[in-house]
Amino acid sequence: MWLLRPPDTGFFDQDQRRAVEVLFDAILPGGDRRPGAADAGAAGYPDRLLAMGAGTHPEIPGWRTAYPVLLTALDAAARRAYGGRAVAGLDRDEATALLRELAAGTLSDWPPGALAQPAAFALLRAHCVEGCFGDPRWGGNRDAVIWRWFGYPAPAEPFTRPAVTGDDRPGAAGARTGEAP
Structure with a gap:
């Protein structure tokens, strides 16, 4: 029995984890009345998954290789486009623009041997969705916030975003780094 x-x-170091949080917030942003990736702690999903062995999922070794290269390449692209700021320092709109270029395959100076840009975007998007909608035991969907909002397994619960300052948003200038969501 498994x-x-x-x-x-x-799996991620502090900077990588923060970058994944910012990217996931841009992929599935929340709103005042709906939870998003940041509310679900979706970045916890690939962080936990990639720390597991290939017996958990056969693609984990490839993902372990792909993520550091992908995040380094995205940091370089962000620094070129946004005045030296890495992904972790981008706001949601900037991260969204970066992800659009990644999905379209139009980022310059993409490292040879890295996942193709559209495939890299697909990986980020898939892990974001899994981190939002998956079983919380896997590290995302914190407190089953998205399940509860959708009404699973009981009637839907309303969602109201707690009041936070602009600096508490993922990617906001001055946002705390290295803190688990």
Whole structure:
């Protein structure tokens, strides 16, 4: 019998984790009345998943190789486009623009041997969606916030975003870094 055994640590370093949080917030943003990737702690999903072995999922070794290269390349693209700021320092609109270019395959200086840009975007998008809508035991969908909002397994619960300052948003200038969502 297979049992989920969450790892003791995550895969990403502090900067990588923050970059994934910003990217996921741009992929599936929340609103005042609907939760998004930041509310669900969706970045926790690939962070936990990639810390597991290939016995958990056969693509984990490839993802472990792909993510650091992808995040480094996106940081370089962000620094060129946004005055030296890395992905972790982008606001939602800037991260969205970066992701649009990635999906279209139009970012310059993409590293040879890295996932093709559209495939890299597809990986980020898939892990974001899985981190939002998957079982919370896998590290995302914190407190089943998205399930509850959709009404699973009971009637839907309303969602009201807690009041936060602009600096608390993922990617906001001055946002806290390195904190688990």
